[in-house]
Amino acid sequence: METITLEIDGKKVETAKGTTLLQAARKAGIDIPTLCHDDRLAPYGACRLCLVEISRNGRKRLVASCAYQAEEGLVVRTETEKIVRIRRMIVELLLAVSATGPLQALGQKYGLKESRFKGGQPKCLLCGLCVRYCAEVKKNNVTCFVGRGIERDVVFLSDLSHTLCPVCRECLPLCPSGTLYSLYLKGYNGAPEPGSNKGV
Numbered sequence: 552m553e554t555i556t557l558e559i560d561g562k563k564v565e566t567a568k569g570t571t572l573l574q575a576a577r578k579a580g581i582d583i584p585t586l587c588h589d590d591r592l593a594p595y596g597a598c599r600l601c602l603v604e605i606s607r608n609g610r611k612r613l614v615a616s617c618a619y620q621a622e623e624g625l626v627v628r629t630e631t632e633k634i635v636r637i638r639r640m641i642v643e644l645l646l647a648v649s650a651t652g653p654l655q656a657l658g659q660k661y662g663l664k665e666s667r668f669k670g671g672q673p674k675c676l677l678c679g680l681c682v683r684y685c686a687e688v689k690k691n692n693v694t695c696f697v698g699r700g701i702e703r704d705v706v707f708l709s710d711l712s713h714t715l716c717p718v719c720r721e722c723l724p725l726c727p728s729g730t731l732y733s734l735y736l737k738g739y740n741g742a743p744e745p746g747s748n749k750g751v
């Protein structure tokens with residue numbers, strides 16, 4: 552196995568070639584917050600909570616650590632003032648959309664009791680965990696994205712979901728906003744309740 556050495560928060564870290572900065576940092580005991588990441592899934596890079604600063608030859612930039620591969624000699628900083636400020640803003644925006652378990656914990660981490668931004672009913676955060684889990688791990692493709700821009704949403708494909716979801720439901724606990732379970736209970740976006748055998 553080919554290994555590379557890089558520096559993360561002042562620590563020399565040796566890791567296998569091909570690992571991401573997030574994996575290398577975690578291996579070194581350095582915590583980086585994530586929301587759309589799951590070790591079982593391909594990198595997605597949607598939430599940007601895992602931003603870190605990389606520098607090489609004096610040039611610095613921010614990258615999503617869950618999607619950026621570790622490189623030989625790279626210098627990485629995971630918690631600069633700028634990064635904390637950006638993460639705090641991301642968490643505050645997310646809290647306006649939903650304030651459930653993982654987001655509450657992130658709010659506490661960044662000293663946020665509530666969001667300055669206007670909220671409403673909890674909404675899907677479009678992290679894609681359910682969609683990707685269903686496609687990549689279960690190979691079922693029952694949950695999927697529909698729409699574009701602010702109309703983008705997640706749905707259960709009703710013809711498949713009536714047979715596959717009642718015996719699986721593994722995507723439900725992955726949802727950080729808690730909205731997937733409501734969608735499931737609603738009967739897959741307006742379709743009959745799970746187990747009703749009415750078909751669509």
Ligand code: FES
Nearest residue numbers: 596598599601617
């Ligand atoms: S965890 Fe890296 S972008 Fe979401």
